[in-house]
Amino acid sequence: MALENRTLGNAQIITMPARLVKADAAPVREALKSLIGEGKNRLVLDMAATEFADSSGLSVLISALNSAKESGGEVVLLNPTRPIRSLLELTRLHHVFQIFEDADAAAASL
Amino acid sequence: MSTQSAAMSRPAGDAVLLVEDSLPERTRLRFILERGGYRVLEAGDGDAALEVLAAEPVNLIVSDWQMPRMSGVELCRKIRQELQLDNCYIIMLTGRSSRKDTLEAFDAGTDDFLAKPVDRDELLARLKVGRRLCKLQADLSQQYQQVQESLTREQQARALVDEDLEAASLLQRELLPPQFGQHPGLDVAHLFRPAAGLGGDMLNHVRLDTHRVGFFLLDVCGHGVAPSLLSFAVAHALGEMFADAGGDVRPHELLQSLNRRFHDRSGNGRFFTIALGIMDLRDGQTRICQAAHPPPLVIRHEGEIEPVPGGGVPVGVFADAQYETCEVLLQPGDQLLLFSDGLTECESAEMEQFGDERLHDLLRASQGLSPEHVLELVHETVTDWCGDDTLEDDLSVMILARQHEVGEGRRRFELMSRAEDIADTVDALREWLGANGVAEGLGFEFAVCVAEALNNVEEHGYGEESPGEIVIDCRLQIDAIECEIIDHAVPVTEMPSADLSPGDVENGRGWFILKSWMDRVEYVPAVQGNRLRLVKFKDSRRQKGAPD
Numbered sequence: 001m002a003l004e005n006r007t008l009g010n011a012q013i014i015t016m017p018a019r020l021v022k023a024d025a026a027p028v029r030e031a032l033k034s035l036i037g038e039g040k041n042r043l044v045l046d047m048a049a050t051e052f053a054d055s056s057g058l059s060v061l062i063s064a065l066n067s068a069k070e071s072g073g074e075v076v077l078l079n080p081t082r083p084i085r086s087l088l089e090l091t092r093l094h095h096v097f098q099i100f101e102d103a104d105a106a107a108a109s110l
Numbered sequence: 111m112s113t114q115s116a117a118m119s120r121p122a123g124d125a126v127l128l129v130e131d132s133l134p135e136r137t138r139l140r141f142i143l144e145r146g147g148y149r150v151l152e153a154g155d156g157d158a159a160l161e162v163l164a165a166e167p168v169n170l171i172v173s174d175w176q177m178p179r180m181s182g183v184e185l186c187r188k189i190r191q192e193l194q195l196d197n198c199y200i201i202m203l204t205g206r207s208s209r210k211d212t213l214e215a216f217d218a219g220t221d222d223f224l225a226k227p228v229d230r231d232e233l234l235a236r237l238k239v240g241r242r243l244c245k246l247q248a249d250l251s252q253q254y255q256q257v258q259e260s261l262t263r264e265q266q267a268r269a270l271v272d273e274d275l276e277a278a279s280l281l282q283r284e285l286l287p288p289q290f291g292q293h294p295g296l297d298v299a300h301l302f303r304p305a306a307g308l309g310g311d312m313l314n315h316v317r318l319d320t321h322r323v324g325f326f327l328l329d330v331c332g333h334g335v336a337p338s339l340l341s342f343a344v345a346h347a348l349g350e351m352f353a354d355a356g357g358d359v360r361p362h363e364l365l366q367s368l369n370r371r372f373h374d375r376s377g378n379g380r381f382f383t384i385a386l387g388i389m390d391l392r393d394g395q396t397r398i399c400q401a402a403h404p405p406p407l408v409i410r411h412e413g414e415i416e417p418v419p420g421g422g423v424p425v426g427v428f429a430d431a432q433y434e435t436c437e438v439l440l441q442p443g444d445q446l447l448l449f450s451d452g453l454t455e456c457e458s459a460e461m462e463q464f465g466d467e468r469l470h471d472l473l474r475a476s477q478g479l480s481p482e483h484v485l486e487l488v489h490e491t492v493t494d495w496c497g498d499d500t501l502e503d504d505l506s507v508m509i510l511a512r513q514h515e516v517g518e519g520r521r522r523f524e525l526m527s528r529a530e531d532i533a534d535t536v537d538a539l540r541e542w543l544g545a546n547g548v549a550e551g552l553g554f555e556f557a558v559c560v561a562e563a564l565n566n567v568e569e570h571g572y573g574e575e576s577p578g579e580i581v582i583d584c585r586l587q588i589d590a591i592e593c594e595i596i597d598h599a600v601p602v603t604e605m606p607s608a609d610l611s612p613g614d615v616e617n618g619r620g621w622f623i624l625k626s627w628m629d630r631v632e633y634v635p636a637v638q639g640n641r642l643r644l645v646k647f648k649d650s651r652r653q654k655g656a657p658d
Contacts, residue, residue, distance in 0.1 A: 022565050023533035052540065052554070054561040055620040062614070083554035090626055091619050092612040 003031045011042040011107040016050045020057030032064040041073025042110035047080040078106045125149045129159040129173035146234045156180025167195055169244040170237055175204040183218045190219035197247045199240030203228060279307040285345060287314055290482055292520055293323050295391050299481035300508040301489055303501055310337030311450050311506040312345045316352050321391050324352040327448040328384035333504050340380055347371060361386045361399035362433040373429040381426035385448050394440035394512050399433050401425045404451050411443030413477040415470045445511040452503035459497045480587040481509035523582040527568040536561045546586055555627040556591050556646050562620035563595050563642055571599030590647045598639035
């Protein structure tokens, strides 16, 4: 699965899918992993289009963060929708990920 | 008694262990003992004595105090501590009698002393005391063992009975309708709390045809096994009667035929009270018949409380009893409450009954709430009133509530436990919630929780290798969104962990989300598989974390 991505500064802005549940998790996980494998390990995950996610979807974000960090990179989140933000907050992931509302600021942080 | 004391007076071959290092003294003592009727085992020192005892635990021991290698007191200690022979009587033969020595010997487990040179009569007399004490102790321990055994048998029998009662009580619950049910335009909820594990109350509501619902709530006099068996039988009979009921049947006809069938010829006092009715779902026209039951209450949507007139004698008392059908019209938004007298007659610590007035006030105050919410308030209030969790009498309450409007208030989803199916179903659920005006945030939280519950069935219920069927029965209530997730997978015996460790990839945070966002997460007993009930209240004051 190819995720739409563009380069901004030294970061990759990745457009996350509208739905991120267990059925969607594996291909997204692999796509992110292969980007990181190519050395593109500074990722901004653009969550603006993501309307729905479950705990398996959240684990995709965490495994991307872990792989990126192993190679000295970083993953931040951009513009999660309000419900997704409430899910991140409930599961305390807003302490694990930096969350930005502006792509430039997100890219500049990396 | 006389034969026993005769037996006591003669040793009849009781064994005595004689421990004495001096051969002449030992010979003399053996002679005395044998003449006294005892069988004598001999030991020349402590070690030999221990060997004899290891082979034959003798009850009576006569030992010299001063012996080479091991003193009598040391021997005594070993007998008590190492061989752990408690039920033996040890007489120490001694030339000394200092207070300190005596205390030390007692401490070691000596029972009695005899001064040397040993007097024949005194030795035999003291042995007789020893025998009596040993016998007493043996009797006691035998009796204790018998008591223990009979206690164990009793406990086992009790456990079997408890197991049966437990099974019967589960069966009784299986006979009940789901706690929250619906017919077109009608919500039904009930509360069923037997006083003992098995209740004499029973209730049900069933569809008779496309537009009619039959319902009843009955209370067999007493509670426990016999009343509950009768309530099973009556419920079964009523089920058949409802199934056969023609379009025009009136409740009093059903009740009269029920009365003939369950007429208590034996005069054992096996009778019951009941409220029985049939409702037309199209217009709310409801026919109700009662037999000495607390009158059902109509709760008008404007808040008025109207008892349904009726009366009659209990069912089973007179074979030719006549009953009356009463008609009430339930408007949309009206509710009908049926209950057993356990509700109004439950007593406070001051022996004051809860009473009709308090019930009416409570119902007026809960006007406009969903049946589930009303029952919850009723339950809480009554439990508070009684002051504890144990009820004196069975408590059962059923509410039939005509919906304000017949709408798209219920949706059933059927799916297989596969990730793809789950994702599609949850999409459809979100769409349905949105189309029915559920607020975005609320719908999102509800849908995430359903997704987590479904994932859990997929992973831990059926297993990813062997998907199975799942049914979701989803309902929009006035004040809540709720659903039941029904599967036929391995019954859940343990709730999944609801712990959270934010940075962990593998950690299933699903159950944590579910527990946090749902206001009710409960497994409803099922014959096989699982029924998980999830409720989310719309009113934030009733949601989790809301201040009391």
